[in-house]
Amino acid sequence: MSLRTYWQARKPLAWAQLTHRKMRLLVAMTGVAFSNILIFTQLGLRDMLFDGVTLVPDHLQGDLFLVSAYTPTIERGYFPKIYLYQANAVEGVQTASPLYIELSDWLNPQDLSISETEDFEFELFPNQVKILAFNPTQPVLAIPEINQQIDRLNGPGAVLYDRLGQEKLGPIVEQFNQQETVSTLMDNQRVYVAGLFSLGSTLFDNGHVVMSDWNYEQWYGQNVLDFVSVGCLTLEPTANIEQVRSQLQTVLPKSIRVLTQTELAESEQAFRASLPNGKVLNFGAIMGFIVGVVIVYQVLYTDVSDHLSEYATLKAMGYSDRILIGVVLQEAIVLAVLGFIPGYFASYGVYQLLVQITRVPLTMKAAVAIQVFVLTLVMCGVSGVIAINKLRSADPAEVF
Numbered sequence: 001m002s003l004r005t006y007w008q009a010r011k012p013l014a015w016a017q018l019t020h021r022k023m024r025l026l027v028a029m030t031g032v033a034f035s036n037i038l039i040f041t042q043l044g045l046r047d048m049l050f051d052g053v054t055l056v057p058d059h060l061q062g063d064l065f066l067v068s069a070y071t072p073t074i075e076r077g078y079f080p081k082i083y084l085y086q087a088n089a090v091e092g093v094q095t096a097s098p099l100y101i102e103l104s105d106w107l108n109p110q111d112l113s114i115s116e117t118e119d120f121e122f123e124l125f126p127n128q129v130k131i132l133a134f135n136p137t138q139p140v141l142a143i144p145e146i147n148q149q150i151d152r153l154n155g156p157g158a159v160l161y162d163r164l165g166q167e168k169l170g171p172i173v174e175q176f177n178q179q180e181t182v183s184t185l186m187d188n189q190r191v192y193v194a195g196l197f198s199l200g201s202t203l204f205d206n207g208h209v210v211m212s213d214w215n216y217e218q219w220y221g222q223n224v225l226d227f228v229s230v231g232c233l234t235l236e237p238t239a240n241i242e243q244v245r246s247q248l249q250t251v252l253p254k255s256i257r258v259l260t261q262t263e264l265a266e267s268e269q270a271f272r273a274s275l276p277n278g279k280v281l282n283f284g285a286i287m288g289f290i291v292g293v294v295i296v297y298q299v300l301y302t303d304v305s306d307h308l309s310e311y312a313t314l315k316a317m318g319y320s321d322r323i324l325i326g327v328v329l330q331e332a333i334v335l336a337v338l339g340f341i342p343g344y345f346a347s348y349g350v351y352q353l354l355v356q357i358t359r360v361p362l363t364m365k366a367a368v369a370i371q372v373f374v375l376t377l378v379m380c381g382v383s384g385v386i387a388i389n390k391l392r393s394a395d396p397a398e399v400f
Helices: 003-010 013-020 022-052 082-088 109-115 150-154 172-179 213-220 241-251 261-273 276-306 308-316 321-358 366-392
Strands: 064-068 093-106 127-134 158-162 182-186 189-197 208-212 230-235 256-259
Touching: 022 276, 022 321, 022 366, 064 082, 064 241, 064 261, 082 093, 082 230, 082 241, 093 182, 093 213, 109 182, 127 213, 150 158, 150 189, 150 208, 158 172, 172 182, 172 189, 189 208, 208 213, 230 241, 241 256, 256 261, 276 321, 276 366, 321 366
Parallel strands: 127 208, 158 189
Antiparallel strands: 064 230, 064 256, 093 127, 093 230, 158 208, 182 189
16 A cells, blocks of 8 residues: 555545645635734734843943832833942952933934034934943943944044944944944934944844043033933942942942843833733734634534534544544644744744835744744634534434
8 A cells, every 4th residue: 555545535524524635725724824913913023122122222322220119110210320439348349330311302313414504403303323332441232343343432522323223323334334423413413423233223222322421411411421221230259239238229229120131121121011012912912812723613613514413423423522623723724834834934034124115123932933933723623612512413314
């Protein structure tokens, strides 16, 4: 007996039912794949939302970090710099360096060149960027490109520009590569791009710029350095991080939180998750799940209805409801697997398209793929359970 003949003879009933009408199977696979694409897209956008907010925390240099307990995010929180000096005096702390974070309006240099033929007081569609300022003698960012160009921050109005910023900020990278300096306005004050680095944009920030604390003070006033966004603490090599942390919490007031790098990132993610944006994206994923349930249910229900007489015959032959229900659930599982495969690859293409459009980093994570696959199995399983009610009504006496 050939392999094909053996397969035909031993072909599972669930598979035979699904492949009996190939066009219906194709429609069902398309429906499941479409549902997968919806769920993948919503979860991908949620990752853009949540992962993007950890770009700065993930690239900070230090062992422990001080932030204000009064605000849920480092972008809006400040605490007096004097507490950083107190932390530096704690045994086990080697250095305590301040990081200042501010949002600023950035003008596309192309708009600047147009406006210079007119009056200098103007405001042409400014875009927001995130300023990261620190003392060049106390680097706080673990980005080699920045640390290699620290000396360039000493000039008046000098900044380092994130080459992964949004295109609407202007052709900064191209102009810098051609003429090695780019001039524009930030908060209506002249800045010069003295170098480039790579960090990335987010759904909230078009890009990042790095500047010295001296320039930062010139921008925002004499007392601005008295309030810190994040205090980056580097501990001595032999120090116990938990012991030092406990001492810091004793010395510092309750208005200051002492966090590890992981906790700082989680805190930023939790803040974004509490906003309507995250809830909307979660709702979108739920809607994709519901769409998939409806589509698969319609396919299974129609399949059971079309083969109701066959199911009734099997019942008359002695097959129990449990066995026949197992057939329907097997069909649901097969649809889940067959629909997930094209849905996964199509979603991978959608992710690449989103990266091209938004310039926000987004990768297909294994954890997300597993999560969607499990949701697909549950989705098809729920559809199968609902469709089973029709099967239970298959009475041989009524059918024949």
